[in-house]
Amino acid sequence: SRRSCHGNRGGEFLSSEEETERWMCSAFDMPKTSGEREVPVGCLMVYNEVVGKGRNKVNETRNATRHAEMVALDQLLDWCRRSNLDVSSVCKRTALYVTVEPCIMCAAALRLSNIPVVVYGCRNERFGGCGSVLDVSSADLPHTGNTFKCVSGHRAEEAVEMLKSFYKQENPNAGGALQQLASKKDEASKQTYDELNVSSICCWCEMCPLTDKSVKVKLTT
Ligand SMILES: [Zn+2]
Numbered sequence: 001s002r003r004s005c006h007g008n009r010g011g012e013f014l015s016s017e018e019e020t021e022r023w024m025c026s027a028f029d030m031p032k033t034s035g036e037r038e039v040p041v042g043c044l045m046v047y048n049e050v051v052g053k054g055r056n057k058v059n060e061t062r063n064a065t066r067h068a069e070m071v072a073l074d075q076l077l078d079w080c081r082r083s084n085l086d087v088s089s090v091c092k093r094t095a096l097y098v099t100v101e102p103c104i105m106c107a108a109a110l111r112l113s114n115i116p117v118v119v120y121g122c123r124n125e126r127f128g129g130c131g132s133v134l135d136v137s138s139a140d141l142p143h144t145g146n147t148f149k150c151v152s153g154h155r156a157e158e159a160v161e162m163l164k165s166f167y168k169q170e171n172p173n174a175g176g177a178l179q180q181l182a183s184k185k186d187e188a189s190k191q192t193y194d195e196l197n198v199s200s201i202c203c204w205c206e207m208c209p210l211t212d213k214s215v216k217v218k219l220t221t
Contacts (some may be wrong), residue, residue: 011149013095013116015046016160020119023050024154028121029163030055030068031099036169040162043068043098045076045115047090053074069098069106073113091115092146099159101152104129107136112145121153121159 015023023044030042030053038056045052054071058064076094082086096102099121102110107129110118118130118137129136130150138147157177 011117013093014119014151015148017097020097020151020154023095024099024119024121026053027048027097027099028155030164033122034060034205036166040166041068041098041100043072043096045072045094045096047076047094051079051090051094065105067103067106069102070109072096073109088114095119095160099155100124101128101130101132101150103127103216104134104136107134108144111141111148114146115148116146117149117151119154121152121154122156122163123152 013094014020018120023046027042027044030044031038031040034040034055034057037059039058040056041056043053044050052072052075054068054073054075056068057066057071060066076090077087080090092115095117096110096115097119101120101122102118102126103124120130123132125132127133130152131137137150
């Protein structure tokens, strides 16, 4: 796989190539249980063992913040409580493996939690918080947790394929959003269906505030 690393902190919590392969394999399996309703993104949080697992639950919970990473982070918190371990000392030794680049919201949550390293599959051109839209992972921000290391491009083509097939199916959530987008007559509506699928990662569900293009413009300027 073509991998690229950026950021310098957190390298010591990165597992071997072989282990990374195994964790990413589990992350890719996560969305398989969500049926046809959720944008297929899966993730795993590893602190020696798996302490959090997540897939998108945005439509299931009708809550736009229930991205795979946030679901996994909640599990990590529960795991710490049950194990009677301090959250911050666990977080700063935990690696996150996710099929798609974390969005701005999730990247910020990971940063504030002091997660040192994130391994991800494909880029998230529309909402990515690890360089694609904003560089939350490495930006010099005061009082905003710690920067984290990113290792990108792990099974990226497969992650994109998974998203493409989600948007190709007759899905009321995806379909409705695509129609909605086309009616906006913006640049995106001129794209081909396939291009649109690649770029439309994260949530196209109606309640997600990030689907509004003005949000992206506002954040990048
Ligand atoms: Zn997210």
